[in-house]
Amino acid sequence: MSVITVGTMAFDAIETPFGKVDKIVGGSGTYVAYAASKFVTPIQQISIVGYDFPQEEMDELKKRGVQLEGVEIVPDKKSFFWSGKYHTDMNTRDTLITDLNVLADFNPVVPDSYQGAEFLMLGNLMPKLQMSVIDQMKVRPKLIVMDTMNFWMEIAMDDLKEVLKKVDVLLVNDGEARQLSGEFSLVKAARSILQMGPKFLIIKKGEHGALLFHGDHVFFAPALPLEEVFDPTGAGDTFAGGFIGHLAKTKDISFENMKTAIIVGSAMASFCVEKFGPERMKEITQDDIKARLNEFVQLVNFDIDLV
Amino acid sequence: MSVITVGTMAFDAIETPFGKVDKIVGGSGTYVAYAASKFVTPIQQISIVGYDFPQEEMDELKKRGVQLEGVEIVPDKKSFFWSGKYHTDMNTRDTLITDLNVLADFNPVVPDSYQGAEFLMLGNLMPKLQMSVIDQMKVRPKLIVMDTMNFWMEIAMDDLKEVLKKVDVLLVNDGEARQLSGEFSLVKAARSILQMGPKFLIIKKGEHGALLFHGDHVFFAPALPLEEVFDPTGAGDTFAGGFIGHLAKTKDISFENMKTAIIVGSAMASFCVEKFGPERMKEITQDDIKARLNEFVQLVNFDIDLV
Numbered sequence: 001m002s003v004i005t006v007g008t009m010a011f012d013a014i015e016t017p018f019g020k021v022d023k024i025v026g027g028s029g030t031y032v033a034y035a036a037s038k039f040v041t042p043i044q045q046i047s048i049v050g051y052d053f054p055q056e057e058m059d060e061l062k063k064r065g066v067q068l069e070g071v072e073i074v075p076d077k078k079s080f081f082w083s084g085k086y087h088t089d090m091n092t093r094d095t096l097i098t099d100l101n102v103l104a105d106f107n108p109v110v111p112d113s114y115q116g117a118e119f120l121m122l123g124n125l126m127p128k129l130q131m132s133v134i135d136q137m138k139v140r141p142k143l144i145v146m147d148t149m150n151f152w153m154e155i156a157m158d159d160l161k162e163v164l165k166k167v168d169v170l171l172v173n174d175g176e177a178r179q180l181s182g183e184f185s186l187v188k189a190a191r192s193i194l195q196m197g198p199k200f201l202i203i204k205k206g207e208h209g210a211l212l213f214h215g216d217h218v219f220f221a222p223a224l225p226l227e228e229v230f231d232p233t234g235a236g237d238t239f240a241g242g243f244i245g246h247l248a249k250t251k252d253i254s255f256e257n258m259k260t261a262i263i264v265g266s267a268m269a270s271f272c273v274e275k276f277g278p279e280r281m282k283e284i285t286q287d288d289i290k291a292r293l294n295e296f297v298q299l300v301n302f303d304i305d306l307v
Numbered sequence: 308m309s310v311i312t313v314g315t316m317a318f319d320a321i322e323t324p325f326g327k328v329d330k331i332v333g334g335s336g337t338y339v340a341y342a343a344s345k346f347v348t349p350i351q352q353i354s355i356v357g358y359d360f361p362q363e364e365m366d367e368l369k370k371r372g373v374q375l376e377g378v379e380i381v382p383d384k385k386s387f388f389w390s391g392k393y394h395t396d397m398n399t400r401d402t403l404i405t406d407l408n409v410l411a412d413f414n415p416v417v418p419d420s421y422q423g424a425e426f427l428m429l430g431n432l433m434p435k436l437q438m439s440v441i442d443q444m445k446v447r448p449k450l451i452v453m454d455t456m457n458f459w460m461e462i463a464m465d466d467l468k469e470v471l472k473k474v475d476v477l478l479v480n481d482g483e484a485r486q487l488s489g490e491f492s493l494v495k496a497a498r499s500i501l502q503m504g505p506k507f508l509i510i511k512k513g514e515h516g517a518l519l520f521h522g523d524h525v526f527f528a529p530a531l532p533l534e535e536v537f538d539p540t541g542a543g544d545t546f547a548g549g550f551i552g553h554l555a556k557t558k559d560i561s562f563e564n565m566k567t568a569i570i571v572g573s574a575m576a577s578f579c580v581e582k583f584g585p586e587r588m589k590e591i592t593q594d595d596i597k598a599r600l601n602e603f604v605q606l607v608n609f610d611i612d613l614v
Contacts, residue, residue, distance in 0.1 A: 088491065184395065187534045208515040211532060220529040220606050225518060227494045259609040290613055299527050300607045302566040306597055 001248045004114050004141070005032045006046040006133050007123025007237070008103060009053060009071065010080035013096075014276060017088055018230050024277040025057050027080065028123040028147070031234035033066045034281035035241025035268045036121070038289065039249040041065025044114040046133065048072045048106045050079040060282065069111045074102045090229045091206050110136040118142040119248045121240060122167070124149050127159035134166050143253050145169040145244050146198070147236070153179050165197040168253075171240055173204045186211065187218070200258060202243075204236055212262055214255045221262040222299055224270040224292070231276045235269040238281065242268030267292040308555045311421050311448070312339045313353040313440050314430025314544065315410060316360060316378065317387035320403075321583060324395055325537050331584040332364050334387065335430040335454070338541035340373045341588035342548025342575045343428070345596065346556040348372025351421040353440065355379045355413045357386040367589065376418045381409045397536045398513050417443040425449040426555045428547060429474070431456050434466035441473050450560050452476040452551050453505070454543070460486050472504040475560075478547055480511045493518065494525075507565060509550075511543055519569050521562045528569040529606055531577040531599070538583045542576040545588065549575030574599040 007029025013022050029047045037043045043066045051074070058068060083097035108129055120141040122130045130146060146167040152160050153176065164170065170193065178184055181192035186203055190213035193201050201213040207229070209222040243265035247253055250260075270292060271280045314336025320329050336354045344350045350373045358381070365375060390404035415436055427448040429437045437453060453474040459467050460483065471477065477500065481493060487503075488496035493510055497520035500508050508520040514536070516529040550572035554560055557567075577599060578587045 185534050185536075187532050205515070208512070209529070218532055218606060219609070220532070221609075222516070222527040222529065222607075225494050225525055225527070227492050229492075256610065260611050263609055263611060293611055294613055297611060297613070299525060300529075302526070302528075302570055303563065304567050304570060304600055304604060306601055306604070 001040055001119065001251055002042050002044055002114070002117040003036055003040060003119040003121060003244055003248045004044045004046060004070075004110070004117040004133075005029055005036065005121040005123065005241075006108055006125065006130070007032055007121075008080050008125075009045075009047040009049050010082060011052075012233060012277065013081070013083035014231055014233055015085040016090070016231050017086070018228065019276070021276045025054065026082065026234060026277055028234075028237040030057075030061075031237035031272065031278055031281070032121055032123060032241035032244075033061055034064070034278050035238040035272075036245035036248070037061075037064040037066055038268070038284075038286075039242070039245030039264075042067045044070060044117055046070035046108045046110065046114075048074065048102045050077045050102045051075050053079045067113075069113055070109065072109070074105070077102045084233070086232065090232050108133050115139070119244055120144045121244045122146040122163075123237065123240075127152055127156050127163045130163045131159070131166070134163070143168050143244075143247060145171065145240065147171045147240055148176070150176050150179055161196060167198050169200040169202065170198040171202045171204065171236070173206070173236070177201070177203045190218075200255070202262065204239065206232070206235075210239070210262055210266060212258055214258070217255060219259045219262065221259070221266050222296070223266060224295060224299065226270065226273065229273045232273050233276075234278060235272045238272040239265035239269040241265070263293065263296050267296055308347055308426065308558055309349050309351055309421070309424040310343055310347060310426040310428060310551055310555045311351045311353060311377075311417070311424040311440075312336055312343065312428040312430065312548070313415055313432065313437070314339055314428075315387050315432075316352075316354040316356050317389060318359075319540060319584065320388070320390035321538055321540050322392040323397070323538050324393070325535065326583070328583045332361065333389065333540060333584055335541075335544040337364075337368075338544035338579065338585055338588070339428055339430060339548035339551075340368055341371070341585050342545040342579075343552035343555070344368075344371040344373055345575070345591075345593075346549070346552030346571070349374045351377060351424055353377035353415045353417065353421075355381065355409045357384045357409045358382050360386045374420070376420055377416065379416070381412070384409045391540070393539065397539050415440050422446070426551055427451045428551045429453040429470075430544065430547075434459055434463050434470045437470045438466070438473070441470070450475050450551075450554060452478065452547065454478045454547055455483070457483050457486055468503060474505050476507040476509065477505040478509045478511065478543070480513070480543070484508070484510045497525075507562070509569065511546065513539070513542075517546070517569055517573060519565055521565070524562060526566045526569065528566070528573050529603070530573060531602060531606065533577065533580065536580045539580050540583075541585060542579045545579040546572035546576040548572070570600065570603050574603055
């Protein structure tokens with residue numbers, strides 16, 4: 001069961017209350033690929049990098065079943081670079097530098113060898129590019145999941161709304177859900193967004209967990225209370241990777257299985273924040289993942305007698 | 308199984324984005340009593356009111372099994388009055404007026420008829436008064452639950468720490484847990500607070516749910532995503548009332564049963580915010596409570612295969 005993921009592969013410089021790194025590998029596509037490949041292969045990556053993106057990172061991804069035919073390498077430009085600084089609460093951050101570099105020319109092309117993929121993860125990108133990928137698919141994937149951000153709501157809302165009509169699952173944070181819908185209450189925001197196209201809406205609330213809305217149903221997945229959040233960068237993308245990875249592995253896109261997929265995504269995100277960059281994603285084993293999932297079961301499990 | 312509750316019975320004037328009320332019945336003790344009496348009776352109230360506190364409210368409480376022998380009525384003074392205005396997010400509020408009135412002279416006395424109660428709920432009050440109630444108990448209750456607030460941490464931290472040594476369960480919000488412990492991470496804050504005396508710590512996060520810590524165990528209870536939070540006043544006290552009411556009803560103070568009690572408290576709080584003041588507490592039936600508890604089960608229930 002193959003999964004196409006579209007997103008950035010980049011460099012990040014990050015400062016948190018726990019430390020600082022000058023230039024490490026990052027990008028939404030990188031995080032999604034590391035997380036999803038824990039559950040299913042191949043992951044069929046679509047991205048763009050410059051001459052400076054490390055070959056060892058490409059090799060590491062390939063070794064994990066990530067196909068890179070859809071990753072364009074631009075020989076005379078640098079990779080996308082983002083630099084940010086987190087505040088003490090780790091929920092807010094300032095962007096210090098955004099060097100688009102190769103990303104300014106990104107024109108994602110779906111290789112022939114990727115055609116027929118049943119799962120498509122559209123990372124946070126300009127809505128027109130997301131639409132272009134959907135349009136290139138000869139057979140519509142069984143499930144299209146889309147991430148986006150407030151920036152596109154500000155400068156490309158009409159394009160964004162066109163993409164929304166074509167996708168099955170939308171991933172946004174609470175602020176973005178409010179901005180997209182114009183509603184403050186998340187329940188009302190969800191009702192409004194579910195009228196825009198997606199049949200499922202996931203609202204990510206960072207350390208406060210995530211909500212899944214579908215019709216009149218709602219499911220809540222907590223975040224694991226952690227002693228220290230070392231670096232939140234990539235947590236949302238890792239969540240998305242675990243989510244779509246679990247769905248693709250189990251070949252089941254029911255609401256019931258999406259609940260489980262959200263717990264899986266939350267577990268993967270809880271690893272991601274333990275170190276800078278995607279390091280933890282490379283270290284963890286299947287046993288680590290199982291143990292972490294068991295912590296989530298313990299965290300929310302209760303008995304109640306409703307008779 | 309009787310429950311002693313100590314707290315204010317008062318008047319509130321409240322403004323929220325949804326409306327405004329000039330003078331309605333409120334007070335932590337009032338909310339606790341309404342919520343707890345849904346599960347167990349008698350509730351043995353300790354409080355103080357002025358000449359202006361409505362007899363009909365007293366009658367309503369009595370009808371529900373709330374004993375009022377410990378409620379002092381001061382014939383020549385007014386009841387405690389609080390006025391506040393909520394911000395749009397409903398998580399923050401400004402206090403506009405605090406008229407202590409009778410509360411300035413509050414000296415809680417445990418009536419002989421209350422002796423032998425197995426559950427004691429110490430509402431948010433000056434720590435010295437909380438300690439006085441504990442000291443008056445001839446036999447230590449099986450479970451002492453304590454609420455407090457940042458105000459007492461600022462002006463009476465030493466007294467507060469003395470009371471902490473005597474209680475089993477502490478209820479605070481996330482900001483208060485951080486202030487009390489000096490730790491930003493709630494996991495670290497909990498570890499530190501559990502060294503101060505309480506064997507159980509509940510950290511309330513409002514619309515983001517609540518965490519229960521005990522030893523190395525942690526349990527998370529979500530808040531129900533609501534279309535509209537009409538008035539959050541009293542939600543924390545209603546939570547506490549449902550929590551201790553369930554424990555007293557089931558006579559089981561294990562960690563496992565506390566998880567269930569927190570869900571019960573969260574369900575009661577979700578009703579409380581639907582109308583101004585304790586109105587909803589008076590209206591709801593046992594069937595309403597069961598249906599709401601079932602919503603909580605649906606909200607967090609998921610299947611996962613950990614084999």
